[in-house]
Amino acid sequence: MTVYPAPRVIPPDLYGKHDHDPTTKVIDTVAALRVRWSTLINRRPIRTRADDARFPVIVTDRVLVAQDQAVVDLGLRAPDGAALPRWAPGAHIDIELPSGRLRQYSLCGDPAETEEYRIAVRRIPQGSGGSIEVHDELPVGSEVMIRGPRNAFPFAPPGRGSSAKRLHFVAGGIGITPILAMARAADRLGIDWTLVYCGRSRETLPFLDQLAELRGHVLVRTDDEHGTPRATDLLDGADHDTAIYCCGPAPMTSALVAAVRTMPGIEFHSERFSPAPVVDGTAFEVELTSTGEVIAVGADQTMLDALLAVRPDQPYSCRQGFCRTCVVRVTDGTPDHRDGALTPAEHAAGVTLACVSRCAGKRLVLDL
Numbered sequence: 001m002t003v004y005p006a007p008r009v010i011p012p013d014l015y016g017k018h019d020h021d022p023t024t025k026v027i028d029t030v031a032a033l034r035v036r037w038s039t040l041i042n043r044r045p046i047r048t049r050a051d052d053a054r055f056p057v058i059v060t061d062r063v064l065v066a067q068d069q070a071v072v073d074l075g076l077r078a079p080d081g082a083a084l085p086r087w088a089p090g091a092h093i094d095i096e097l098p099s100g101r102l103r104q105y106s107l108c109g110d111p112a113e114t115e116e117y118r119i120a121v122r123r124i125p126q127g128s129g130g131s132i133e134v135h136d137e138l139p140v141g142s143e144v145m146i147r148g149p150r151n152a153f154p155f156a157p158p159g160r161g162s163s164a165k166r167l168h169f170v171a172g173g174i175g176i177t178p179i180l181a182m183a184r185a186a187d188r189l190g191i192d193w194t195l196v197y198c199g200r201s202r203e204t205l206p207f208l209d210q211l212a213e214l215r216g217h218v219l220v221r222t223d224d225e226h227g228t229p230r231a232t233d234l235l236d237g238a239d240h241d242t243a244i245y246c247c248g249p250a251p252m253t254s255a256l257v258a259a260v261r262t263m264p265g266i267e268f269h270s271e272r273f274s275p276a277p278v279v280d281g282t283a284f285e286v287e288l289t290s291t292g293e294v295i296a297v298g299a300d301q302t303m304l305d306a307l308l309a310v311r312p313d314q315p316y317s318c319r320q321g322f323c324r325t326c327v328v329r330v331t332d333g334t335p336d337h338r339d340g341a342l343t344p345a346e347h348a349a350g351v352t353l354a355c356v357s358r359c360a361g362k363r364l365v366l367d368l
């Protein structure tokens with residue numbers, strides 16, 4: 001049987017409440033020991049979190065997985081065939097594309113397959129160019145550097161970190177990628193699950209064949225057949241003992257967040273395709289203590305984006321204020337904390353998240 005490592009941090013519910021389940025810690029410890037034992041027995045290299053910050057992989061296969069031919073599914077393996085760092089459903093990797101662009105893609109393969117990662121990418125002609133590059137410039141045999149895996153959308157199945165009894169997934173288009181790995185895990189664990197899978201038309205939806213092989217109930221709901229879905233359509237079958245996992249466009253996720261606020265106690269976890277726009281922003285400055293450099297942050301710009309313009313290596317991941325990757329230390333000035341991840345004590349200690357937080361005055365001084 002596949003052992004899925006439980007997340008170290010059980011995702012909070014919609015109301016920010018954390019459910020601390022001791023069983024999860026035991027499972028995580030056992031899974032970690034299992035990997036170490038496997039290393040000793042097999043004498044094969046297994047990269048760990050300590051040394052996986054950045055490493056090369058080879059594109060070993062490419063498959064078009066939607067009828068409209070616009071979604072490519074890539075297999076990635078280590079050049080020496082070594083086992084890759086383990087991951088759990090919801091995880092993503094950062095890929096350094098040939099142009100230098102850094103893009104994040106959810107892992108959509110099987111966590112039990114230790115020597116291969118799989119990602120799926122929809123070609124977005126009007127996008128920023130990353131998806132076009134993946135489609136056109138990563139043939140089989142090409143080498144790319146990746147970082148991770150990291151998990152900003154952790155999955156805590158019922159009985160393994162969640163008190164829910166069943167799972168309801170909602171996926172919009174290419175948002176199926178993390179959900180596919182979760183559905184596969186739920187299937188293996190024998191958990192009751194349902195999925196509402198939306199898109200413009202069936203031709204645009206990847207992985208319909210793989211979903212058909214799973215035992216959960218999958219409802220495909222396309223705009224051309226059923227019209228634009230309402231939140232109630234997407235939540236059909238979810239009730240108080242259901243944990244909901246949603247990945248898709250921001251309007252869909254926002255509609256579900258609003259709807260589940262009227263369903264007290266329900267677990268709701270989501271990942272958006274893109275960060276929410278800056279709301280009520282005013283311009284300010286950031287000063288770096290190390291160099292004295294002063295960086296202007298526009299009213300509709302995030303502090304992270306302004307930092308990345310001069311410090312391209314500044315770490316980040318979700319860009320939505322929940323993964324804590326972009327944490328920075330403020331030594332002077334008053335931050336306007338807009339995250340949901342740091343505690344009041346951490347805010348008081350002078351840390352903030354650059355992707356969402358701003359300045360309550362004119363200038364923040366940062367010790368990066």
Ligand code: FES
Nearest residue numbers: 317318319324355
């Ligand atoms: S990048 Fe994830 S919290 Fe800022």
